[in-house]
Amino acid sequence: MVTVSAVRTPGKRERTDRKKGDEEVPSGAGAISSSADLAAGDRVVYPKQGVYAVTGLEQKDIAGQRLEFVRMTREEDGASVLVPLNKVTSIGLRRVASATDIEGVFHYLGASYDDPELDWKVRHRDNVERLIAGGVLGVAEVVKGLHSLSRLRPLPTKERELYDSSRHLLVNEISVSLGVPDVIAEDYIDFALMPPAGVKLPLKPPPTPVELKGPPWKRKKPVASEEEDDLGLGDLGIDLGALEGVGLGTADEAEEGESKGEEQSEEEEVPVAVVVAPVAAKAPAPKKKPSKAAPAKRKAAKRAKTAPAKAPAKAPPKKAAAKKAAPARKAAKPGKPAKGKKK
Amino acid sequence: MIRIVTLAPFDAGDITFLSKTLYRSFGVGTEHQGERALPRKAERPDGRFDALKLLADAPAVRAYADDKVLYICDVELANPKGPLGEPPAWGHALQGGDRALVSTFRFKPRGVTEASIEIYRRRLARESIHHLGHVWDLHHCYDARCAMHPSWSPSLPDDPEFDLDTFCREKSERRIRLAKT
Numbered sequence: 001m002v003t004v005s006a007v008r009t010p011g012k013r014e015r016t017d018r019k020k021g022d023e024e025v026p027s028g029a030g031a032i033s034s035s036a037d038l039a040a041g042d043r044v045v046y047p048k049q050g051v052y053a054v055t056g057l058e059q060k061d062i063a064g065q066r067l068e069f070v071r072m073t074r075e076e077d078g079a080s081v082l083v084p085l086n087k088v089t090s091i092g093l094r095r096v097a098s099a100t101d102i103e104g105v106f107h108y109l110g111a112s113y114d115d116p117e118l119d120w121k122v123r124h125r126d127n128v129e130r131l132i133a134g135g136v137l138g139v140a141e142v143v144k145g146l147h148s149l150s151r152l153r154p155l156p157t158k159e160r161e162l163y164d165s166s167r168h169l170l171v172n173e174i175s176v177s178l179g180v181p182d183v184i185a186e187d188y189i190d191f192a193l194m195p196p197a198g199v200k201l202p203l204k205p206p207p208t209p210v211e212l213k214g215p216p217w218k219r220k221k222p223v224a225s226e227e228e229d230d231l232g233l234g235d236l237g238i239d240l241g242a243l244e245g246v247g248l249g250t251a252d253e254a255e256e257g258e259s260k261g262e263e264q265s266e267e268e269e270v271p272v273a274v275v276v277a278p279v280a281a282k283a284p285a286p287k288k289k290p291s292k293a294a295p296a297k298r299k300a301a302k303r304a305k306t307a308p309a310k311a312p313a314k315a316p317p318k319k320a321a322a323k324k325a326a327p328a329r330k331a332a333k334p335g336k337p338a339k340g341k342k343k
Numbered sequence: 344m345i346r347i348v349t350l351a352p353f354d355a356g357d358i359t360f361l362s363k364t365l366y367r368s369f370g371v372g373t374e375h376q377g378e379r380a381l382p383r384k385a386e387r388p389d390g391r392f393d394a395l396k397l398l399a400d401a402p403a404v405r406a407y408a409d410d411k412v413l414y415i416c417d418v419e420l421a422n423p424k425g426p427l428g429e430p431p432a433w434g435h436a437l438q439g440g441d442r443a444l445v446s447t448f449r450f451k452p453r454g455v456t457e458a459s460i461e462i463y464r465r466r467l468a469r470e471s472i473h474h475l476g477h478v479w480d481l482h483h484c485y486d487a488r489c490a491m492h493p494s495w496s497p498s499l500p501d502d503p504e505f506d507l508d509t510f511c512r513e514k515s516e517r518r519i520r521l522a523k524t
Contacts, residue, residue, distance in 0.1 A: 102426065103426045106425070106426045106427050107427075110427055147485055150485040150486075151485075154486070155485075157510075160510050163485070164482060164510070164514075167482050167483070168482060171482065178425075178426075180423060180425075181395065181437065181438065182438035182439075183435060183436050183437070183438050183477050184395070184422055184423060184425075184430075184435075186438075186482060186483055187422060187425070187430040187432075187493070188425035188426065188427070188430060189483075190430070190483050190493040190496070191425065191427060191428065191430035191495075192427050194493060194495075194496045194497065194498070195497075196431060196495040196496075196497060197497045199428070201427045201428065202427065202428070203427075
C-alpha cells in the first residue's frame with residue numbers, strides 16, 4: 001500500500017506529520033468530511049502548507065494497484081500535490097475561511113491577551129495541534145501567542161521559524177479570503193496586533209477557539225506528578241540518594257534544556273499523539289525485554305534480607321562512586337575538557 | 344540588482360546614501376534609474392494616492408529578470424480599508440514580486456541641519472529596506488530594532504534602526520541566492 005500522502009516540489013523539506021496509521025484529525029470549522037465534497041476549482045487549505053486549488057481527480061497505477069488521487073495546486077507558487085482519495089479526510093483539509101470568520105480573527109488578534117504559555121513543551125504541542133486542526137483561528141492563536149511571548153523575551157530559533165511560517169499561512173489565507181494582496185493582509189494583521197498610538201480599534205468579543213479534544217489529541221498538561229517523576233531508577237538498583245543534586249539545575253540550565261528540547265522535537269517531527277503519551281509507552285517495556293538490572297535488584301533484596309544492618313554502611317561508597325563518575329561525565333561533554341585531565 | 348526610480352525630485356545625496364545602504368543590507372548592486380512622472384490616475388478624490396494602483400501604474404523601467412525596482416515618491420498614500428480600519432501606508436510592495444514603493448510623506452521634515460538630514464536619510468533607508476524585504480518574501484518582524492518591524496508600531500523609536508535582524512537577514516540572503524540567474 002502506498003503511504004505517500006503528498007508529492008511536493010523539490011527543494012521543500014519533506015515533512016511527515018503523522019505515522020502510517022493516520023489518526024483522524026479533529027474536524028474544525030469548514031473541515032472537509034468526505035472526498036465527495038471536493039470538486040475541481042474548489043479552494044481548500046492544507047494545514048501547515050497553505051491555500052490550494054483543487055485541479056481534479058486522477059487515477060494512477062502504483063505498485064500494481066489502481067489508486068485515485070485528488071490533484072491540488074498551491075496558489076502561492078503553483079506547487080502540485082497529489083492526495084490519495086482515502087486520505088482526504090485524515091490530513092485535515094478545510095475550506096478557505098469566510099469573510100465572517102476572518103473578521104472574528106481580527107477581533108481575536110486585537111483583543112487583549114492573557115499570559116502566554118511559558119512551558120515550551122505544552123506550547124509547542126499546542127501550536128502544532130492548532131496549526132493542523134484549529135482552522136484559521138487556530139493559526140491566529142499561534143501567531144498571537146508567539147507574538148505575546150516575543151514581548152517577554154526573544155523567541156528561540158525554532159519558534160521564530162514557527163512564528164514566521166504561521167504568520168505566512170495566516171497572511172496567505174486572509175489575502176485569499178478578503179481578495180487583497182499579501183502585504184495589505186499583513187498590514188491588517190499588524191494593525192490589529194500593534195495598533196498605532198492613539199488609535200482605538202472597534203473590537204467586538206472574539207470568537208471562541210476550537211476545542212481540540214479526542215483520543216489522539218489529549219490536551220493533557222505534562223504536570224510533573226510523583227508517578228511521572230519516578231523513572232524506575234529504584235528498580236534498577238540505583239540509589240537515588242547518591243544522585244542528590246544531579247536533577248537540580250539552575251535557571252540557565254533549564255533554559256538550555258528547553259532550547260535543546262525544542263530543537264530536538266522540531267527535528268524529529270514527532271506526531272503529536274506520540275508526544276502526548278510518554279507514560280503509556282513506559283509500562284510494556286520491561287515485559288518485552290527484561291533488563292539486566294532485575295537480577296541485581298533481586299540480589300540486593302537478598303542482601304538486604306540477610307544483612308539489613310549493613311545496608312546503611314554501604315551507602316557512602318556508592319556516593320563516592322557517584323562522585324567519581326561525575327568527572328567522567330563532564331569529560332564526555334564535547335568542548336568541555338575535564339579539569340583533572342589538564343596536562 | 345535594485346533599480347531606484349524617483350517619482351519626484353530628490354536630493355542626489357539622499358539617493359547616494361540610500362544606494363549604499365541597500366547594497367550593504369542586501370549585497371545586491373543598486374543603481375538610480377532617474378526620475379519618472381507620477382501616475383496621476385492613482386489619485387483618489389480625497390487627494391491621497393491609492394498605494395496599490397500607484398505601484399501597478401508606476402512607469403516601467405528596463406530591468407532584467409531578477410531585478411527589483413524601488414519607486415520613491417512624496418505623496419500621501421492610502422491603503423484599502425480593512426476589517427478594523429485603515430492601516431497607515433508608508434509604502435507598498437508586491438510580496439515575492441519585483442517592485443516596491445516608498446513614500447516620504449509621513450517622514451519628519453528633511454530640514455536643513457545635518458542632524459535632521461541624517462534622520463531623514465536613515466528613515467528613507469529603513470522604509471526602503473522594509474518594502475524591498477517584502478519583495479524578497481520577508482514578513483513583518485516582532486523585533487523593533489529590525490527594519491521589517493511595522494512602520495507605525497508604537498514600539499518603534501523616533502529614529503529607528505535601518506538594519507535587518509539575524510533571522511530576516513538570513514532569510515533574505517537565502518531568497519537572493521535562490522533568485523540569482
